[in-house]
Each structure stands twice: as C-alpha cells, then as structure tokens.
Amino acid sequence: MTDTVAMAQVGTAAPRRRRLSARQGRWLSTCGGLIVVLVILAIIAVHLWPGFDAFTQDLAHARLGPFVDPKHPLGTDVVGRDLLSRVAAGGQTTLLITAAIVLVNFVVGTVLGLLAGFFGGWADNVIALVTDVSLALPAVLLLIALSAIFGPSALLMILVLGFTHWMSFARLARATALSLRSRDFVMAPRMLGASSARIIRTHILPHVLPQMFIVAVTSIGSVILLQAGLDYLGLGIQPPDPTWGGLVLEGQKYMRLSPWQVILPGLAIFLVVGGTTFFSQRFTAESTQPLRKVR
C-alpha cells in the first residue's frame, strides 16, 4: 500500500462516479425548486377556481373523503369546509408570513452584519453581544409569553421570529464586509473621503446581497417548520383563518377517523420544505469529495 498506488486508485476509479453524483445533485436541486414552484402555482390556481371557498361550513357534508364529491375534490373537514380551499388559503397565509419573517431576518441581519464587519471595533463587540443574547433567548417561550399578554397574532409572530433568527445572515454579512474592507476598491474611496454609507452601498452591498439571498432561500424551510410548530401550539393566526400548522392541529383530533384532514396540510408543508431544502443544496458549500473504496 504505497502512496502512489492509493492515488492511482483514486485517479482511475473515481472520476466516473464523481461526475454522476454531481449531475445527480443538480438534478435533485432543480427538482426541488420545481416542486416549490408547482405548489405555489397550485395555490394560485385554486384561488381562481370558482369553487374556492375556505370558510362556508356544511355540517351535513362533513368529513367527506377525497374524490367522493366533485364539489370538494379533496374532501371536507369536520365542519364541512372544503379542504382543497383551506389548504390553498392556508398556504397563502403561511408562505406570506414566512416571506415576511425572512424579510425581517434579512434586513436586520444584513444591516447588523455589515455594520459589525465594516466598522469593527466597538460596533463589532456590541453587535457580537446582541447576537449572543439573541441566540440565548428562546423565541418560542418569548412568543408564548407575549401572546398571553397581547393576544396571539400574525404580527407578533413575525416580529418575534424576525428579531430572533437573523444571526446566520449577520454572520455572513459580517465576514464578507470584513474581508472586503481592506481591499483596494474599498480603501481607495475611503482615502478620498467618501462617506461610509456611500461606500457600503456602492461597493460592499453588491457583493453581500447575492450571498444574503442564498441564506434567505436556505432558511425558508426552517422558518416554515418553526412557524408551523407555533401555529400547532395555537399561537399566530387564529381560526377560522387557516394556516398549515393550524390545519394540522385541527386535523390531528380526527386523524383516526378522517386522516386526510391532517395529511393534506402535513404533505403541503413537507413538499415545500423538502423542495426548498433540495433546491438550496446547490448553493451550500458541501464537500462532494469522492469516497475512497476499501481494497
């Protein structure tokens, strides 16, 4: 077992495998993105369908199964509301709230990260402290406590989650700002007396933004899961307005008797989260080194 023999093995056996897994990876990632787009298109389509109605109850036709009644393609829930409409409406709400949360994370994280990286010094220390504290605060508990005081609402959820999950954005923004601030194209305008704000805006931001978008996309899955969990605990948007997590909570009680009521929103969550996860794998810097075979 010499070095050269080992290298030769790696050299000859691996290449075909390596190409295959890389292409596989890209294919999966595209598939993931496609699924998410399809779900969004489906949500829009259902909203335009004439039978769309997420609120009208019909106790006489409650708990119908899917494909039984043409008026209710996916069945009805325990008070007779159309499930297809509810899942679609819930999707709209859940995805919009997710977008809002990610947006707040994005803005807060990017701003704080840029400030910390560009200015360094005490700004960096203060922001590091803020980061530490935010990491330590249990967002779920805060939301529960605040909901008990102010009443549960979507706004509260967006604010609390928005201000407790920005750290991954900040970390990357800071690192980028840090590495860029000593580069020529940044140092030059500085020496010429350009204001920091201008420098950040014109020279650093363009480099940071693409990476922030990647972080945003990567975080969508976990935000949806977190939000669904909080809806499941009864926080956030209240019935009868549907959200995916809320629909799972409603449906769970009847899981034994009409399982589709809980499976449909659960499946929707699964598809969107899975889709964005696979899609964002394309961007995550994961090693795709070939594996070494045992001889």
Added chain:
Amino acid sequence: MSYVIRRILQALVTLFVAVTIAFVLGRMSGKPAALILTEGATAQQIDELNGKLGFNDPILGQYGRYLAGLLHGDFGVSYRNPGQSAIGIILERLPATTTLALLSFAIGLVLAVVAAVLVHITGSHTLRALFVWSGALRSSVPDFFFGVLLVLIFAVGLGWLPSLGYTGLPSFVLPVATIATAQFVLYVRLLDSALSEQTTAEYVRTAYARGKSHAAVVATEMLPNAFLPILTVAGLNLAGLLGGTIIVEQVFSWPGMGVALINAVSQRDFAVVQAGLLVVVLIFVVVNVVVDLLYSLIDPRVKLA
C-alpha cells in the same frame, strides 16, 4: 486567559439582559393579586395584597429587589400556588426535559458518528445517498407530525410501545426517537462533510504511507479532527434542545419544563414564567461557555490571548 475572562463576561451580560427581559415581561402581565384572591374580592382587598407583595412600589425599586433576590437564589413564589417557590416548580420538571434532551442528543450523535464513519470506511456512495435522502425526508417533516405518526404506528397500530411519556423506560422510546432522528440527520451531514474535508489532508496520506488500514485511518486519524468543527454546532444545538423540547412534550404529554411553562403562562403565573425563562437561558449560556472553553483548550489554532 483573557479569552476565558471575555467569554465569561459575555455570558454574564447575556444573563443580565435575559433577567431584565423576564422582569419586564412579568410586570407587563399585570399585578398578581387578582389571580391569587378568589372571586368576590373587593378592589380594595386586591390593592392591599398587591401592596403587601410589593407590586405597588416604584418600578425601579421592584427591579432592584428582584435582582437582589436573584443573587440570593430567591426567584419568588408562585402566584398560583403560594406554597411553592417558582423555581421549585421549574426544577421539579427539569429532569424530565433534560433526560429527554440529553438522551436524544447522545443517541442521535453516536448513531451519526457510526453512520458517517461507515460511509467513509466502506466508500459506499449508496450508503451516503441513503443517509442524505432519508435525512432530507426527516428534516422536511415537522417534529410534531413525525411524533404523531410514530404514535399511530407503534403505540396504536402495533401496540408495542406506550403513547404517553415518563412512565418507565418503554415510554421513552417514541419521544426520544422523534428528537434523536432529527439530531441524527443534522450530525450525519455535518460529519460526512467534515470527514470529506479531511480526506486530502497531509497527515492522512502520511498515515496511509505508514501502512495504516483505511478503517483505522478514518476512525482514529480523521474522526477526531472532523469532530472539532462539529463541537460548536453540537454545543449550540444541545443548549437549545435543553430549553426547547416544548412541542414534542406536547405531543407525548411529557411532564417537562415546556408544558409547565405553557401552563404557567396561560394561568398568568408569571413568577414561574420568569423562573423558567431564566433557567432556560442559564442552561444555554453555561453549556455554550463550557463548549467554547473546551474548544479553545483542544484546538491549538484558537488564540487564547
């Protein structure tokens, strides 16, 4: 040394902020006398009790007393059960939550290590794909949904396991499985990636050159180095777990801190809520400090000055 001091100072500031937030939350929720007294109490009686308990004093005075009390380990008395200390109620439930969190963490991590090492020893792309795929599937399912599915299959369908928690060893299986699978998914990906990064390192080739078998190289040379970057993530994760098993606790009626806190909040027992918040943050901060210090001790590349 100054790194250590800095780290500890950081931790103290975090704690201080959390303590203040807990205080603010508690005061925002109102004065407790109306809850303690029964229906039919007059407004005057309510005011009197509030005064006796110190809630009519100026806010800074209350804050000062609150902080002083904390330093003595006095977290106040539960509003709902004046016979029990607020911290007592939390600590009573702590073992249930920590057992769940630690057990799930350990099992998930150990299995992830075994899995990642296996992938690299055998060099099997199929095995890696299997773990990546099943991992992606598991991480796309919300924890509460996964837990409910487990109950349906194993407790109700097959009748092998109990559906409720904390009544003996078999009742641990499903809740632990719910969390441990999520942990496993997280660590197996990280370890696989970390091990991959080690493959091209100098010392690896040297080890092969010295005649070590592939398996030995992976297990004894690469693994320890791959473990290092995992340590910080694991620390953050474990710390978060210890405070955050609330959803799984709901699914299995697990008598842990999460459920106690939800009950305390809805009963407006903010003395207990405050105590709970503090405990959760304290655990988080302590675990992280310990992990960071360990890390700096072990990795010579981290500057201690």
Added chain:
Amino acid sequence: MSMKTQRRGRLMALGVALALGSVLLSGCMGSAGSATSTGGGATTAPDNGSATLALPTEPANIDPIMMRSISAWNMYYAVFDGLTRIDSAGKIQPGLATEWKSNATQDVWTFTIRKGVTFQDGSALNVSDIVYTYNKILASDKSTNRVAIAMISKVEATDDHTVQFTLKNPFSAWLNQVATIGIVPEKVYEAEGPDKFPDAPVGSGPYKFVSWNHGVDYKVTRNDDYWGDKAKIKDITFSFVGAPDARVTGVESGTLDTAIIPASQVPVFTGASNAKVVEAASNQIAFIGVNTTAGALSNLKVRQAIPLAIDRKSIIDSLLNGYASPTGQPVAKGVTGYVDGFPTPKYDLAAAKKLVADSGYDGSEITLQYASTGGSPTDPEVAQAIAADLGKAGLKIKLVGAEQSSLSLSLANHQITGLYLNAWSPSSMDGDVVVSQLLAGGPEDYARSPEMAQLYLDQQAANADKRADVFKKIWSWNATNVSNVPLWQNTNTYAAASTISWTPAVDGIYRAAEVGRSAK
C-alpha cells in the same frame, strides 16, 4: 506518540466521554421517573390489583382547605370525607354525618356525627376537626373554598357528636355544599401548614395518599380501616393526561384504564377488543354566555336572535356524534332546579334574520371567546360552527380563542367583551350556584337585573316544593332577556379497558372506591 496524535487521542477520549456521560447522566435522571403499573392483564384477585384513571387536568393545588376545583375533587373524594356524600347518581348520602336536620327557615343546620371514625394516621376524628376545617377555610384569604361557604355565620360543636352551622341567610342547598368540603385533621394541618400538607395529606377517606409526582400522577392505596364500604381496587393512580388524543391512544394501548374522551373520538373504539366506550349522563350544560352591555349585544332583539339562529341538532349530530341533547335551561336533568318540559328554542333562521334586521344592528363586530386548548376538545369546532350560524343570521362574529385558564380568568374578572362559549357542571348538583354565577350578581352576570336578584333570594329561601316554581320563573326571565343561551346537556363519553367495571358519576368526578375489575 507525536504531540498531534496525543492531542487527537485526548480529543477522541473527550468525545467518547461526553457521549457516554450524556447517556449515563440521562440514565440516572431517567430512573428518577416513576414507573406506573398499568393494571392490564391478569390479576390474581381483582381486589388486590391496580388501575390507572386518567384526568384531563392536574389541579394547581390538592389541598381541601385551599383549593376547590373539579379536578381536585377526584383526589378529595378518595382521600377525604365530607359531612355528606354525593353519590354517582347525584343524590345526597350520609358521609361523616349519619343524620341531619334544619330549622324551618333553613338557616340553621345540625349534623349528627358518626362514631369511631379514624384518620389514616390512626388518630380519632373528632367534631373539633370538623369545626377546625370550616373555620380554617373561612380564615384563609387565598382559599377558593371560602366563597362557597361564605354564608356561614357560625360553626360550632354543640356536643361531642353534633356540629351546628348557623348561616347568614337561608340556604336550601347546604347539604350539597358540605359534601364538597373534605375534613382534615387539625393536628396534622396545623403542623404541616398549606405549604407541606398537599404533599403529605391525611384524611379519613377510602384511600390513603401514597405519592404526588407533580405533572405526572397522584397515587393512592386502599385504606383497610375505612368506616364505610372498602374500596374495590387496591392501588389507584390518577394520571394527568392533558391531550385528548393521548387519552384515546392511552386506553387503546393499555397504558390507561379509564379516560374521558371527546365524543368525536368514540368511533375509534368500535370493534376494539381490549377497550370499550362507557357513556353516562352528565350534569354538564354547554352554553353561550352574553355580556348584555357590550356594543350590539345591548340591543334586546339582537340577543333574542341568537338562540334561534343556532342549529343545535346539526352541531350535536355531526360534531358530537349525537352525545348531547338540546336544552333551554342552564341546569341538567338530575340537578336541582331542572324543570321538566321547559321549552328549548327552535332553530328558526328566518325568524332570527328578521330579528336582526328589525333591531337596527349596525354591522359592528361581536366577539365570541372560546377555549382553543384545555377546555372541551370539541370547543374550537363548535365555536366555529356557532359563529357560522350567527353569521347566516346577519351578525358579524369575531372568534377569539385562548387557553382555558385564560378564559376562566377573563370570566372570573368580569372581562368578557361579547359572547363566550363555556360549559358548567355544578358539583354540588344544585342550581343555586349556577343562578348566582351566571344570572344573579356573579362574575358572569352582566345584566345585573334587580328582578333577577330578587328571584335568586326567593329561590334560596324557598323550601323544596316552592323552589321548582322559582327556578321556572328564573329560566323564563332568561329566555326572554337572553342573558345566557343554554345550548345542550352533554353526555360524557369514556373509554375504558374491557375488564373495568364502573358507572361514571353524573358530575364527571371519579368515585375511585367504586371502580372495580371484572374477570373479563
């Protein structure tokens, strides 16, 4: 070995140690968790076995002096005795008192106390303990029992076996009230105090306290020296299981022996081999409470539309699987105050719409508060169905969900902003408390009508025959003024192991001593 390998070796060891440490640590803590015997399977003689009874909520405190709650009564009825006893059918039976009488105006009550009763620690139960218990409650600011016996002017032992209560006003339901107060030993309670007594209680009841694992369960074992009928099963565990699904799967998997389940889950047990469904009439009435002073609700016609707009039958059939019967009065059959034949409002959407139109309703939002968790499991769906029904009649309803304790707090603090969905099961089996709480001056009465206040006093002073007439007047007043909209009388549905033999009580509280096991 090289420095690098040494460090790496140390790191490996550390990693392994961490992992092992976690497992060991959790193992140590794990063993601190209690193991419950599930009571399933064959037992030699049913009498010496065990059973696990599920409770949907854990009481905040289990102290018969300080805490009054439906949940806590499950434990009180096992460990303590009252002067009288309410049996499963809701009738008054002798307890610590063998006989009783009241004066003509029903404000002086005299009880003859049984001889030879001992507490579970061996000490004798004396009349002084009875007097002590009542006085202690009256003296405790924070006791939730105080309001229930606040009408006591004086309680004294007139001799070694007689206790006499002098009340501030006539109170015909006193026998029911004393049944809900458990007697504690003066010596023990004074020594332990309210801080320690709940975790080491001593009573005179059919079961002795074993342990209270907070948040998990409360265990008791048979008191073989009990003065009355000995308990059937030796060891009872009250298990606190908040989630209704967990109770359902608990009985299915054998972890629980009995549990109250939502009516909607009854079909789960059709065809089950190891479990059965037990239904029992309940003293629980579901109703919509009304804040008659809030916004649009202050308009009488708007309020009158509500009982007509709700399709009780549809809701009962599809959401409750038929396990309820519509009603027009806020007390159930079997509770004193129930009037046979009192009319139930008919579902009449057209009439409701007309009332709303005629009322001049301006379209302003009316809130409907309900318990999203912690209350009856079907409340969220029922609330939504009712909101939809009222919407059809032209009223704009906003649903506001909260945890049951939050809702109870709002109720107690007189802070309801519109309508609310709730249920009431008076454990005293008497309509007096229902009237006072909901209609005549209590926290849930927003109308504060002087007419009703007078009717309430009349009811309290009336003797048995006349009381029925007064109650009828009270329900009629409510039907016209709509201060409260009774919906239906619930039937409690339980899941139980097939080997359990037991008749659930009307008030939904376990009489643990009467739960038994049959051979199969």
